[in-house]
Amino acid sequence: MTQMDSSVGIECLIKPTSNMAEMTLISGNTRRQRIEYLPYPNWNFIEEPLQLCPDGKRPLEEVYLRRNKTFVDGLPVEVVSISGEREYNPVTEFLYPYLYTITVRHGSAFEWTIKKRYKHFHDLHKALTHYVERATGRSLSSLNKSGLSEKKSNNDENPSVIKNQEEQPCFPTHNDRIDFINQFTIEDRCKTLQNYLNKVLKHPKFREHIAVREFLEVSSLSFVHGLGISLKEGAIAKRSIDDFRGRSIFLRVPFVCDKLRCHHAQQWFVLKDSYLVYMDSDSALIGFPMLIDRAISLKQGYRKTSTNNGIKIKNSQRSILIKFEKEDERDIWFECFMNVKNKSLFTEQNIFNSYAPRRQQQYAHWFINGQSYMEAVAKAILAAREEIFIAAWWLSPEVTLIRPWNDDSMRLDNLLDRRAEEGIRVYVLLFKDVTSIVGLNSSHTKLKLMAKSPTKKNIKIIRHPNHSVIPGTESSYFYSHHEKTVIIxxxxxxxGGIDLSWGRWETDEHRLIDLGDENITELTRPKEKDDQSKEEVPKEEAAVATTEKMAEKSIVGNIVRRIFSFFEFSSFIIY
Structure with a gap:
């Protein structure tokens, strides 16, 4: 056996190493050629400031105006980290073997995690590419060649202007399988995708694009003051199961409606800690909210839902069926639903069969007479910042809340009109009475209040329930809305039990009248009233004919001193 030269052995070791290094360089150059720049639609990175709430969230007014904005202006949105994990799924293994976990942060108060595959990144990039091409009127290739030089701002002193093409979002165009992503290169892939998303989120136009919001699983309800934290959001196909309830008896025939419920509409669902709501992604129009109550039930499986990958949700108000494209998506949502149901306080059996749990050490105050109560209500209405809810059995628009007063500014209708014109939303729920039986004249109340706020139309009135004799329609003669509730x-x-109406304002002296120093009102006994009604033309009671005469005579005197302030209830009241 001849002795081998030592240099030959060293050469054998070096050559494979050099080949591997060369292949790595070639692979790096190839990957560099497999990227695509995404030009910005313009070079204006300045957004209009918005007045925020003290907690740094968007005001509720943004939801009412349906501006369809998601993120809080002035707060940065950034992808903190992306990690990739290979999941062996027979469906996604061939092209998209890696599942990416993305952590997103919005300001210092909001942070959430989403899971995506390369396909979702590619769909996002494709949607943004089409948006840029439509906004600029040019193809992506021509924009990349020119560097979008004609779109750059002439203001060189503005630090928000980006002029280097390398600062534009850079997207890897090949999927994980074609790009040979493995355990050694997955970290670089994650950094590339993280860099791409952060550059996309720099531009206001990209940040508020519907494709970006769907990718990040956020909506116009995600960062709004007073609406709670979103636990899960996403686009889901919805089919309403109770569309025909409350309609004519013909539409309630099972073979007419139940067997033909095959339409599914795509809606954006938002799951909060106490309710589920769906909305239209494009218009931000909110659909029916479902409260998490004691009657909430969740079902999945074909036997219980009669559909593949579906979840049936039912509470005391209605039931809906949502359908998913994949089984794993359904399982994720079902788990979120179950967590909310198990943790909610509104699903437990409460004392006195109440919908709400009993709460200890709550700040409250008793009102004995109508004078102090109505004065506190008036001051609370004046202090409202966003919305006013009123639920009433009897509501007199012309009633003066603070008496005596030197003008009619403290009349309930004028007070609500003033606040509504200042941008406050006013919602009133009235008992729809049968005038010939009860005589509350709720139709007059509705017309009177609807005539207010002529500019902004911020007063909304609902009368309920409907009274009908048609079989199969919603009607009731055996109950009434007897709430006396004001929520600011x-x-x-x-x-409690004090209506904002005539005959409820009184003091500790329990005076019979408050129409001034001289009583010119003629009072009639019930028996005399019955006798007169037989001989004369029927006259309406004061409750029905809330005349301007009573309203004018009830505001005589000086301004009373402020003896009361309003108090807070920490619990959220739903009627």
């Missing part, structure tokens, strides 16, 4: 900004709540 969902922070201050007045509940």
């Amino acid at each position: 900004d969902q922070r201050i709540a007045f509940i």
